[in-house]
Amino acid sequence: MSESIYGSRFLEAKLSRRTVLKAGVAAGAAAVLGRHLLWPEGTTAQAAKTLNLFTWEGYAPTSIIQKFEKQTGFKAKVTFYASNGELISKLRATKATGFDLVQPSVTLIPAALDFGLYQPIDEKKISNFRNVIPSMVKASEELGGMSKGKRYGLPFDWGTEGISYNTKRVAKRPKSFGAVHQDEFAGRVTYRATFHVFVSTGLWMGLGNRMRDVYVSEAKARPILDKILAFLISKKKNVKTYWSTAAEIEKLLSTEEVWIAETWDGTGWKLDRAGNPIKFTAPNEGAMTWMDGFAIPKGAKNLDAAYAWINFMYDPRNSATFTKESAYFTAVEGAAAHLEPAIKKQYEASFSPKDIRNLWWYGIEHTWWLDMFAGYVDRLKAA
Numbered sequence: 001m002s003e004s005i006y007g008s009r010f011l012e013a014k015l016s017r018r019t020v021l022k023a024g025v026a027a028g029a030a031a032v033l034g035r036h037l038l039w040p041e042g043t044t045a046q047a048a049k050t051l052n053l054f055t056w057e058g059y060a061p062t063s064i065i066q067k068f069e070k071q072t073g074f075k076a077k078v079t080f081y082a083s084n085g086e087l088i089s090k091l092r093a094t095k096a097t098g099f100d101l102v103q104p105s106v107t108l109i110p111a112a113l114d115f116g117l118y119q120p121i122d123e124k125k126i127s128n129f130r131n132v133i134p135s136m137v138k139a140s141e142e143l144g145g146m147s148k149g150k151r152y153g154l155p156f157d158w159g160t161e162g163i164s165y166n167t168k169r170v171a172k173r174p175k176s177f178g179a180v181h182q183d184e185f186a187g188r189v190t191y192r193a194t195f196h197v198f199v200s201t202g203l204w205m206g207l208g209n210r211m212r213d214v215y216v217s218e219a220k221a222r223p224i225l226d227k228i229l230a231f232l233i234s235k236k237k238n239v240k241t242y243w244s245t246a247a248e249i250e251k252l253l254s255t256e257e258v259w260i261a262e263t264w265d266g267t268g269w270k271l272d273r274a275g276n277p278i279k280f281t282a283p284n285e286g287a288m289t290w291m292d293g294f295a296i297p298k299g300a301k302n303l304d305a306a307y308a309w310i311n312f313m314y315d316p317r318n319s320a321t322f323t324k325e326s327a328y329f330t331a332v333e334g335a336a337a338h339l340e341p342a343i344k345k346q347y348e349a350s351f352s353p354k355d356i357r358n359l360w361w362y363g364i365e366h367t368w369w370l371d372m373f374a375g376y377v378d379r380l381k382a383a
Contacts (some may be wrong), residue, residue: 161263
């Protein structure tokens with residue numbers, strides 16, 4: 001839902017030597033945020049005709065599931081996760097079995113490969129791969145989708161993270177990520193307690209070569225992150241709550257519990273289309289951009305079903321339906337032709353040509369980087 005093209009809605013717990021997240025689907029706790037769409041599985045033959053999809057909340061709407069089942073003959077069993085951390089933790093716990101297809105942020109694929117969680121993808125089985133925008137394919141390769149000459153991740157959708165705000169409560173369009181730290185909005189602010197707010201705050205503070213240095217090494221990253229952590233702790237009193245799922249942030253904004261938030265672009269657009277006084281804007285520092293894709297777990301059993309879903313979603317019409325339902329744009333050529341004018345208008349209102357040139361892409365997130373950031377996130381939450 002991620003979020004661009006990108007990098008994720010992403011780290012909420014350590015990926016190595018860590019437990020399944022509090023909100024993890026694996027835990028099955030009351031805090032589980034992903035809904036499960038379940039269909040009966042009877043005989044072994046029926047199970048072989050079932051796609052076990054593990055994906056982001058909102059990435060498999062009912063309209064798409066129904067069309068996929070009717071068109072392909074496969075049934076779909078869908079489980080939703082709330083973060084890349086949850087995805088990797090679940091796959092590690094199951095030894096990469098139980099799911100036929102997942103949709104990680106492309107920048108997290110190298111970390112998953114460190115644990116041997118994915119298998120190479122056979123492009124010959126994806127006839128609609130020709131529909132994917134070439135620049136998106138290249139971006140996915142550079143962001144982590146390729147390893148040792150083999151493709152482990154395919155691009156699907158992309159998006160950004162910026163500022164969503166209540167136009168009735170916030171007089172002027174926020175121009176910077178720094179807006180969420182202004183005392184005038186004390187008690188009406190929210191963002192995720194994840195690495196994303198460290199990056200956005202660092203961009204606003206002008207640190208670390210536009211925060212690229214935090215991807216180089218721990219030695220370069222820690223002095224930068226120490227400064228950001230101290231600042232975030234000093235402003236923690238202004239934060240209403242930390243959000244973690246799409247449902248949570250949508251409720252916080254629509255009920256006016258918060259007036260300004262660091263969110264995915266799709267969140268603001270979705271609420272705006274529903275009639276809420278909410279707008280999304282790209283900050284001057286550059287909207288943080290991510291790309292989610294497709295990957296096949298190493299222990300996947302129903303490969304035909306997995307490739308059928310990928311082919312189905314690479315159809316421009318189905319891709320456009322995904323955008324209408326989720327508010328996230330895809331990497332599929334021709335999908336825009338099937339979108340309503342209102343959706344295109346929202347995009348243009350949020351992103352000027354300058355904003356597009358200024359997009360800030362998340363970097364590849366290796367396990368050392370994830371572990372390092374997890375420590376800072378833990379300290380922020382505990383402060």
